[in-house]
Every structure is written in structure tokens, then in C-alpha cells.
Amino acid sequence: MARTRATTTPHTPDRSAVRTLLRLWPYVRPARLRLFTAAFVAIVASGTGLVIPLVLKWLVDGPVADRDTGGVWLGALWLLLLGLAEALLFGLRRWLVARPLSHVEASMRAALYERLQRLPVAFHDRWPSGQLLSRATADLGLLRMFLAFPLTFLLVNGVTILIGVVIMLLQDWTLGLVILGPVVPVIVMCVYFENRYAVVARRAQDQVGDLTTVVEESVLGIRIIKGFGRHRSQARAFRELSSTLRGTELRKARLLATIWAVIVTLPELAIGAALVLGAVQVADGELSAGTLVAFLSTALALRWPVDSIGFLLAMSQEAATATERYFEVMDELPEDPGGTGAHTTTGAGDAGAAAGGGLCFSGVVFRYPDAALDSPPTLDGVDLHIRPGESMALVGATGSGKTTLTALVPRLHEVTAGRITLDGEDITALPREELRARVAVAFEEPTLFSASVGENVLMGADDRAGSAELARALEVAQADFAHALPQGVDTQVGEQGLSLSGGQRQRLALARAVVGQPRFLVLDDPLSALDVHTEAAVEAALRQVLADTTALIVAHRPSTVLLADRVALLSGGRVTAVGTHHELLRRNAEYAHLMSGTGRQEDDR
Numbered sequence: 001m002a003r004t005r006a007t008t009t010p011h012t013p014d015r016s017a018v019r020t021l022l023r024l025w026p027y028v029r030p031a032r033l034r035l036f037t038a039a040f041v042a043i044v045a046s047g048t049g050l051v052i053p054l055v056l057k058w059l060v061d062g063p064v065a066d067r068d069t070g071g072v073w074l075g076a077l078w079l080l081l082l083g084l085a086e087a088l089l090f091g092l093r094r095w096l097v098a099r100p101l102s103h104v105e106a107s108m109r110a111a112l113y114e115r116l117q118r119l120p121v122a123f124h125d126r127w128p129s130g131q132l133l134s135r136a137t138a139d140l141g142l143l144r145m146f147l148a149f150p151l152t153f154l155l156v157n158g159v160t161i162l163i164g165v166v167i168m169l170l171q172d173w174t175l176g177l178v179i180l181g182p183v184v185p186v187i188v189m190c191v192y193f194e195n196r197y198a199v200v201a202r203r204a205q206d207q208v209g210d211l212t213t214v215v216e217e218s219v220l221g222i223r224i225i226k227g228f229g230r231h232r233s234q235a236r237a238f239r240e241l242s243s244t245l246r247g248t249e250l251r252k253a254r255l256l257a258t259i260w261a262v263i264v265t266l267p268e269l270a271i272g273a274a275l276v277l278g279a280v281q282v283a284d285g286e287l288s289a290g291t292l293v294a295f296l297s298t299a300l301a302l303r304w305p306v307d308s309i310g311f312l313l314a315m316s317q318e319a320a321t322a323t324e325r326y327f328e329v330m331d332e333l334p335e336d337p338g339g340t341g342a343h344t345t346t347g348a349g350d351a352g353a354a355a356g357g358g359l360c361f362s363g364v365v366f367r368y369p370d371a372a373l374d375s376p377p378t379l380d381g382v383d384l385h386i387r388p389g390e391s392m393a394l395v396g397a398t399g400s401g402k403t404t405l406t407a408l409v410p411r412l413h414e415v416t417a418g419r420i421t422l423d424g425e426d427i428t429a430l431p432r433e434e435l436r437a438r439v440a441v442a443f444e445e446p447t448l449f450s451a452s453v454g455e456n457v458l459m460g461a462d463d464r465a466g467s468a469e470l471a472r473a474l475e476v477a478q479a480d481f482a483h484a485l486p487q488g489v490d491t492q493v494g495e496q497g498l499s500l501s502g503g504q505r506q507r508l509a510l511a512r513a514v515v516g517q518p519r520f521l522v523l524d525d526p527l528s529a530l531d532v533h534t535e536a537a538v539e540a541a542l543r544q545v546l547a548d549t550t551a552l553i554v555a556h557r558p559s560t561v562l563l564a565d566r567v568a569l570l571s572g573g574r575v576t577a578v579g580t581h582h583e584l585l586r587r588n589a590e591y592a593h594l595m596s597g598t599g600r601q602e603d604d605r
């Protein structure tokens with residue numbers, strides 16, 4: 001299971017984490033007031049912590065030196081109150097950020113989901129679903145954590161360190177300079193660490209996406225895996241990916257451990273040096289004991305802000321990576337709403353055909369965006385005119401491009417050249433929504449959603465359609481079995497519900513296609529899973545529906561072809577023959593061969 005394609009765009013190491021994170025601002029904006037207040041509260045809390053050493057100094061040099069018990073009690077009371085205030089303020093901060101941040105996460109997730117719905121099919125062909133899933137879950141979780149914690153605390157701890165250093169320098173500037181000694185090496189290490197960590201963090205998050213893809217495929221393909229006894233190889237693929245991920249996570253941990261060691265050790269050494277130096281000065285009478293106590297307890301109060309910088313930076317880096325991955329999807333261009341007529345036509349001599357009604361393909365060329373450049377296009381100049389109210393069967397060898405052609409009509413893919421018109425109107429000139437309301441489709445793979453039978457079928461109509469339309473559509477599609485389900489048309493189907501047979505699902509998909517009484521119907525082999533008798537019954541019912549609908553029906557079997565008024569043969573990327581079934585049987589050898597039932601022509605062009 002090679003999944004190398006999955007890891008999308010290569011990481012650019014020179015991107016700035018700050019610039020990336022700034023892109024979050026539009027989402028964070030609504031929560032800005034709370035976030036700023038929270039940061040302010042945290043700074044005040046931290047400041048309160050820094051007052052404690054000053055009280056200590058007063059206590060040591062004042063009441064303790066004077067053996068004034070009352071003063072000591074008073075000082076102790078102050079210390080207690082200050083400690084309490086600090087704790088309360090930090091609690092307040094947490095309360096302030098929790099709710100608005102879950103809103104931020106939810107709105108980002110909603111935006112991502114909406115974008116995924118509006119991105120073209122070509123995008124979804126290209127991106128493994130696990131990568132999208134991990135972005136919507138793991139990455140957004142990381143971002144919420146970042147906004148709740150590292151974002152505020154990088155600021156708060158920075159300010160705390162600054163205030164603390166000023167206090168220490170004011171107490172005794174020589175000792176202060178000793179404490180400041182490690183600043184330069186620590187900063188250098190942090191910058192170096194940031195760059196290394198960014199690369200590894202990105203790799204880890206991409207690998208989570210790959211792993212998600214494997215898990216998802218294994219769950220969806222569980223029947224095939226079991227049927228072919230592939231669970232061992234599947235488990236091996238999973239183990240390999242997860243051990244790669246583990247390796248990456250270990251590298252992250254090692255990097256973090258290194259930086260942490262530096263950040264913790266160097267200041268510790270500086271504090272030790274200051275202690276020795278300070279003690280000597282106190283002994284010489286150059287420094288009051290209270291000042292030394294205040295100095296050292298300030299230095300100790302700064303230990304957590306300094307120590308935390310390592311993992312705060314790491315978390316910020318992960319958040320930057322998550323942001324990057326989020327916007328890789330958000331920056332993809334969605335389908336334009338259509339109706340601009342921006343698409344230029346290259347088909348020549350199509351004016352005459354376009355003037356007619358119905359569904360008209362002229363000079364349609366299509367090449368899949370990810371196809372090899374030297375391969376011929378899948379469709380290479382398709383000309384076909386389906387008259388209004390006519391139903392046309394589309395026949396061709398497997399792999400000849402029938403499904404591809406049907407997908408072009410609702411603009412699931414865009415034609416490379418040429419044009420398609422509905423009643424004389426270029427489909428690129430129609431708003432997508434209107435186009436898709438006019439054209440109903442049913443595909444080879446009948447997809448049902450986790451919803452009731454009725455909801456699945458009514459998806460094909462506008463909101464006005466109700467039970468009458470539903471009943472009629474079920475009847476046309478010979479899907480009466482739906483009424484016999486445990487809860488009738490309210491029975492839940494799809495992944496979360498009752499399992500239906502392939503033919504049952506196909507009939508529901510067909511019902512969905514006809515329920516809106518569309519003007520144009522595009523069916524991709526809609527009856528392939530039905531037995532001959534059911535197929536005949538569906539055909540008889542469809543005939544009535546098709547009477548005033550223009551339809552393009554992909555067919556493999558003569559019985560399905562007979563449903564249509566005429567047949568078109570797709571071969572070599574073009575329509576090579578059009579006529580009635582009987583005409584083509586007589587005139588066209590390839591058609592006769594395809595329909596002869598002596599086995600399908602299994603060539604892929």
C-alpha cells in the first residue's frame with residue numbers, strides 16, 4: 001500500500017510561523033475581546049506573583065531583622081493574599097477563553113466543511129480523504145489548544161520575564177547581569193530548534209493523515225480485506241505507517257528534550273553563580289540579606305516562564321503547521337458559481353447544433369487533469385445531439401469514457417475544449433445551481449447517505465416535494481420494497497442504517513434521479529444490478545417519465561438500450577455511430593460485437 005501521493009505539497013522550511021499564524025486572525029477576531037482580556041488578566045496574575053519577592057524583602061529586612069512578631073504575621077498574611085489573588089486570576093483567565101475558543105474551532109471546522117463541499121470533483125480525485133479528515137479533526141484541535149494556551153502564555157511569560165529582569169537589575173545590577181548571561185546562547189538555540197522542529201512537525205502531521213487514510217480504507221473495504229484474507233498485509237501496512245509516525249514523534253521528542261535541557265540548565269547555572277556571588281556580597285556587608293532573598297526568589301519565580309518557552313515554541317510550531325495544512329485546503333479554488341459564461345468555446349461549426357433544443361455535445365474534448373501528458377484525451381471531439389424529449393442510449397466498450405461523458409453534463413468535471421448546451425444554452429453560462437437543478441443524475445455506484453429512505457430519494461428534488469412525489473418516484477424505480485422495510489420510507493439506510501442489496505440501492509438512486517421530474521436525465525448504467533423482470537418493469541415505468549424528459553442513458557445490455565429512442569456508440573473518444581438499435585446492429589460491426597452477448601470487448605482503448 002504505497003501512499004506516497006498522499007503527502008501533498010512539499011513543506012517550505014523558510015515560511016514564517018508568525019506570518020502563517022496571522023492568517024488565523026479572521027477566525028479569532030470574534031473572540032478577540034475575551035482573548036485580550038484573558039491575556040491582560042494573566043499578565044496581572046503574573047505581576048502579582050512578582051510582588052511576592054518584594055514583600056519577602058520587606059519582611060526579611062524589616063520585621064524579621066527587628067524581631068517584630070506582629071510584622072511577620074502581617075507579612076505572612078500579605079503573602080497568602082497575593083498567592084490567592086494569583087491563583088484566582090489564572091482561574092479567571094481559563095474561564096474567559098474556554099467558550100469563545102470552542103466557537104473559533106467550530107467556525108473553522110464549518111468553513112472547512114463548506115469548502116470541501118464546494119471544491120470540484122477533480123480536487124477530491126486528487127486528495128486522499130484521510131488527509132482531509134485529519135485536517136478537520138487533529139489539526140483543528142491543535143489550533144484550539146494553541147489559541148487557548150501557548151498564544152497567551154508566550155506573551156504573558158515574555159512580559160513576566162521582562163518585568164522580572166528589570167526588578168532584578170534594580171535590586172542589584174551586577175547580579176542581574178550574571179542572570180542575563182545565558183540569554184544569547186538560549187536565543188540562538190531556540191531559533192535553531194524552531195527551524196528543525198517545523199520540518200519534523202509537518203512530517204508528523206502529514207503522516208497522521210496517511211494513517212487516517214489507511215484506517216478509513218480498511219473500514220470501508222473490510223469485506224474485500226476479509227474475503228481475500230488480506231487482514232495480515234493490511235495490518236502490516238498499518239504497522240509500517242504507524243511505526244514511521246512513531247519514529248517522527250520520537251524525533252520531535254528528542255528535539256524538544258534537547259532544547260529543554262539547554263533552556264533549563266543554563267539559567268539554573270546562572271542562578272547558582274548569582275547565589276554564590278550574592279552570599280559573598282552579603283557577608284561583606286555590601287548587600288542586605290533581604291535584597292538577596294528578593295533577588296533569588298524573583299529569579300526562581302521566573303523559572304517556569306523561562307522553562308516553558310521550549311514547549312510553548314514547540315506547540316506554536318505545531319499550530320503553524322496545522323494552520324498551513326488547514327489553508328492548503330481553504331486556498332483551493334472552489335467551483336465558481338457559474339453563469340458568467342467565462343468559458344471560451346473552441347468547437348467549430350457548432351452554431352447550427354446549438355440552435356436546436358435538447359442536449360447537445362459539440363466538439364467535446366476532455367482530458368483528466370492528472371492523466372499522463374502524452375496519452376490521448378479520454379474524449380476527443382464528441383459530437384452528439386439529443387433532441388428534446390428524446391432518450392439516447394450511450395454504448396461503448398468498458399473504459400471508453402461513458403461515465404466521463406455523463407459527468408461533464410452537470411459539470412462535475414469541466415470540458416477541456418468544445419461545448420455542451422441544454423436547450424441551446426451553454427452549460428458554462430448557467431449558474432451551477434440552476435444547471436444541477438435541471439439535470440438529474442444517477443451513477444454506476446449508487447451512494448446512499450446515512451438518512452432515511454425518503455430523505456435519500458427526496459434529495460433529488462427541491463424542498464417543495466413531499467410524500468406524493470416520493471411515492472411516484474419509488475413506483476417508477478420499482479422500489480416498492482421500501483414500503484415493506486421495518487419503518488417503511490422512514491427506515492434509516494446508508495452506513496449507519498439497514499444494509500440494502502446492490503439492486504435495491506440502485507433503484508433508490510434511480511428514484512432519486514427521477515423524483516424531481518428533471519428536464520434532463522443522465523443515467524450511468526442504472527439497471528445493471530437488476531434481474532431481467534425487474535428491469536423490464538422499471539423500463540415500462542421509465543418510458544412514461546422519459547416521454548417529456550431528454551435523457552442520456554449509459555447502457556451495456558440490449559434490454560436497457562431498447563428503452564431508448566436511439567443509440568450512440570462511443571469509440572476512440574468519439575461518437576462513431578448514431579441510430580436505432582436495429583440500424584446499428586446491422587450497420588456497425590463494433591456495435592454488433594458489443595451487443596452480441598459473446599462477452600464484452602475488454603479493451604481499454
Ligand SMILES: Nc1ncnc2c1ncn2[C@@H]1O[C@H](COP(=O)(O)OP(=O)(O)OP(=O)(O)O)[C@@H](O)[C@H]1O
Nearest residue numbers: 125368370371378397398399400401402403404405
Ligand atoms: N478520475 C480519473 N482520473 C484519471 N483518469 C480517469 C479517471 N476516471 C476515469 N479515468 C480514465 O478514463 C477512461 C474512461 O473511464 P470511464 O469511467 O469514463 O469509462 P466507462 O466507459 O464509463 O467504463 P465502464 O463501462 O467500465 O463504466 C478510463 O481509461 C479511466 O482509466
Ligand SMILES: [Mg+2]
Nearest residue numbers: 402403404444
Ligand atoms: Mg462507467
